[in-house]
Amino acid sequence: MFWPVVLLAAAAAVVAFLLLLFYVVSTMVSPKPLSLSGAHVVITGGSSGIGKGIAIECFKKGAFITLLARDENRLLEAKREIEQYSVNDKQVVHIASVDVSKDYANVVKVIKQAQEKLGPVDMLVNCAGTSVNGKFEELDTSKFEQLMAVNYLGTVYPTHAVVPTMKERRMGRIVFVSSQAGQVGLFGYSAYSATKFALRGLAEALQMEVKPYNIYITVAYPPDTDTPGFAEESKTKLLETQLISESSTVCQPDHVARIIVKDAIQGKANSSVGPDGRMLTILACGISPVTSVAEALEVVMSIGVCRLLSLYYLSSFDSIVRRCMLQKEKSQKAD
Numbered sequence: 001m002f003w004p005v006v007l008l009a010a011a012a013a014v015v016a017f018l019l020l021l022f023y024v025v026s027t028m029v030s031p032k033p034l035s036l037s038g039a040h041v042v043i044t045g046g047s048s049g050i051g052k053g054i055a056i057e058c059f060k061k062g063a064f065i066t067l068l069a070r071d072e073n074r075l076l077e078a079k080r081e082i083e084q085y086s087v088n089d090k091q092v093v094h095i096a097s098v099d100v101s102k103d104y105a106n107v108v109k110v111i112k113q114a115q116e117k118l119g120p121v122d123m124l125v126n127c128a129g130t131s132v133n134g135k136f137e138e139l140d141t142s143k144f145e146q147l148m149a150v151n152y153l154g155t156v157y158p159t160h161a162v163v164p165t166m167k168e169r170r171m172g173r174i175v176f177v178s179s180q181a182g183q184v185g186l187f188g189y190s191a192y193s194a195t196k197f198a199l200r201g202l203a204e205a206l207q208m209e210v211k212p213y214n215i216y217i218t219v220a221y222p223p224d225t226d227t228p229g230f231a232e233e234s235k236t237k238l239l240e241t242q243l244i245s246e247s248s249t250v251c252q253p254d255h256v257a258r259i260i261v262k263d264a265i266q267g268k269a270n271s272s273v274g275p276d277g278r279m280l281t282i283l284a285c286g287i288s289p290v291t292s293v294a295e296a297l298e299v300v301m302s303i304g305v306c307r308l309l310s311l312y313y314l315s316s317f318d319s320i321v322r323r324c325m326l327q328k329e330k331s332q333k334a335d
């Protein structure tokens with residue numbers, strides 16, 4: 001009596017799974033890859049680190065580039081460096097100094113000028129960003145405001161400026177550069193993580209609006225990457241954050257950039273680097289958009305194992321935090 005019921009339930013589960021899979025496959029639209037040859041790519045934060053790497057990667061593929069950042073000298077230096085990678089003599093690197101976190105009208109003006117020069121924007125990469133590391137109560141509340149302005153509003157403004165034209169043209173790619181700290185909250189990143197998690201919510205809501213217009217949004221979740229911004233942040237990194245970060249290696253910006261550009265061209269919803277990054281993306285998938293059946297199946301099959309692994313990491317991170325706290329208390333008593 002017991003076994004027939006179990007077998008029947010198992011068969012029903014398999015049929016339900018196959019029906020669901022069939023439904024998902026029939027509704028899934030895989031975007032056509034975007035050709036970057038002759039395309040106009042705008043990159044905020046394109047004068048340094050990951051953003052500059054992305055600019056070089058796009059330029060190597062024949063794109064016309066606009067770099068947006070504040071410091072004019074760094075913009076000029078980056079322009080000269082990127083121009084060395086041209087694949088034809090028509091390619092142009094246009095630069096414009098702008099603070100993407102302030103004055104929306106000015107951001108619109110600068111992007112309009114870039115479009116007049118190089119044509120409508122085919123791909124926008126929002127890479128301008130900054131970070132701060134510190135304990136929640138020790139961070140001045142102005143830091144929370146500053147980070148939200150640059151990392152979140154600094155993505156909203158340029159995106160808001162390009163979406164109408166992309167909708168008219170029924171094509172486009174938009175990249176939000178988040179962080180692995182936008183998938184998991186870690187010690188010392190209360191201000192930073194919140195801004196990077198916010199990008200995910202923005203991306204998902206906006207993706208649902210613009211998908212019928214053939215516009216695809218990629219959220220990139222880079223790991224620690226050897227850039228000027230990372231070097232600056234590392235100068236004041238808390239011991240707990242340093243020890244937790246040691247569980248993963250530091251990547252090179254050109255490697256991270258190559259992966260982001262490849263995923264954006266394909267219109268993937270998420271872009272991650274390495275096995276750690278893949279695991280985090282699987283764990284944090286929620287109801288995020290999928291653009292391929294293989295990707296959907298990978299998540300369905302591996303999410304349980306990934307969760308198990310994450311429990312190991314979580315407990316080792318907790319024990320680092322506890323050890324540091326006990327050591328500090330001990331040395332305070334000794335003083």
Ligand SMILES: NC(=O)c1ccc[n+]([C@@H]2O[C@H](COP(=O)([O-])OP(=O)(O)OC[C@H]3O[C@@H](n4cnc5c(N)ncnc54)[C@H](OP(=O)(O)O)[C@@H]3O)[C@@H](O)[C@H]2O)c1
Pocket residue numbers: 044045046047048049050051068069070071072074098099100101127128129130131150154177178179180221222223224225226227228229230
């Ligand atoms: N490096 C990492 O380990 C890492 C890991 C995960 C995620 N990320 C994210 O990746 C992105 C790039 O990081 P990175 O390490 O390559 O940084 P970076 O080397 O410090 O470069 C940051 C770029 O953003 C520009 N920028 C900063 N604030 C701006 C503003 N208000 N308006 C316009 N441009 C602005 C900078 O130029 P100006 O200062 O001249 O404006 C520069 O071009 C950031 O969003 C960061 O959060 C980095």
